[in-house]
Amino acid sequence: MSQKLIDAITDMRENDALSITDEMLQSGTNPLDVLEACRKAMEVVGQRFEDGDCFVPELILAGEVLKQISEKAKPLMKEQAVSAKDLGKVVIGTVEGDIHSIAKDIVAFMLDVSGFEVTDLGVDVPPVKFVESVKETGAAVVGLSGFLTLAYDPMKATVKALKAAGLNEVKVMIGGGQVDEQIREYTGADAYGRDAMAAVALAKQWLGG
Template identity: 35%
Template sequence: MVDKDILQHICTAIETPDPDETVKAVEKAVDFGVAPLEIVGALTDGITTLGDKFERMECFLPELILGADAMDVSMKLLKPKMEELNLETGPAGTVVISNIQGDIHDIGRDIVVTMLRVAGYQVEDMGHDVKPNLMIDKALECDADIIAVSTLLTTSLPFAREVLRLLDARGLSGKFKVVMGGGAVTPEYCEEIGAGYGDNAAAAVKLVKELIDGGDSK
C-alpha cells in the first residue's frame, strides 16, 4: 500500500510536471526499497499522461520539456539500481541501437539499452537522429546480431523502413535481425516491413533473446 502511494506520487509529480518533486519522490521510493522497474513504470505512466495532454493541447512544449527533464534526472538516479538487478545473463550477442533519423526521443531507448546490458548483451548505442545507412555500417563494424530501431515520431517511420530496404539493397538481407519499438511503431507495421516488434524494454530483451537463441530471422 505504501509502495502504491509512493508510485502514485511519482506519477503525479512528473505529470504535473514538477521535476524537483519527481526527483524527491523517486529518491523516497529508492529509500523505501521499491523495485527500480516499478519506479520506471510509474515514471512512464506519468510522462505518457503528459504526452496525451500535449496531444489534446492541454499543455505545451515547455511542459513536455520539463517532464522530459524530470524523467532524465530520475533515470540517472535509477540506472545504477537497474544495473545491480543482474537479470538472467543472456547468450553472447551484440545489438546496435538508435533512434532513427529525425527522432530525438532518448528516454525509452535509454531504458531499453540499460535492460539489454543488464541482461548480458553487448549494446552499441548510437544515440538519436541516426541515418539508416550509419546503423548498418555500425552493425557491420561490430559484427552485430541485431539492429534495433526506436522511433516515437510518425514522420520518422519511413527511415525505419529504410533500414530494411537498404539491407536488401546492400546485399545484407538476413545478416542482421531487425527489431523496432517506440510509440510510432505498431506490430502491424513491423509485420509488414519484416521486423520484430517490442512494446517495452522487457519485451525488447525477450525479443532479442528469442531471435539470438532461436535463430529465427525477423
C-alpha cells in the same frame, strides 16, 4: 547483505541501497558480488515491469541507483570484471529525423543489464550509420526506435539499407508509440515490441539467450 541490497533496489529505496552498498564495500565484500546483486535486482525489476507491477519511473530510478552503485564499486575492483555480456550484440538507435531518446534509452539499458552488448547510436541516426555499426560490431540484432509517425519511412529505409548491404541475417526489431503490426509489415522489420522487456525477449529469442 546481498539480499538486503537486492530488496532495497527492487523496493526503490534509493538511500538504503546506497548505504547498504557502502556498508558492504567497507566491510570488504568483493565489489563483483555487489554488482552481481545489482544484476539480480534488475532481473526482478524487469520481471515486475513485464508483469505490469512497475513502470517507467521505477526503471529510471533503478537505472540511476545502479549507476551510483557501480561508481562506488568499480574503483575498488582489483580484477577486471568478467564480462557478463555474453548473450550477443545489439545495435540500437532512434531513426533518422526523430530525436526522441527516452524510450530508446530504457530499451538500451534493459538490454544491457540483461546481458547484451549494446551499441547505442543515439538519436536521428541515418540508415548508413546502422549499416556501418552492424558491420563494425558484427551485431546480430538491430533495434530501431521512433516516437512519431514520421519514423515509419526512416524505419523502412533502414531495413532496406541493411538488406541492400547484404546483412540479410541481421534481425530487426522496431518499437515506439505509434508502432504496431501494420507498421512492422510496412517497414519489413522482423518484429515489433511494445516495451523494453519485449525487446529483451525478442533479442533472447533470436540470440538464443
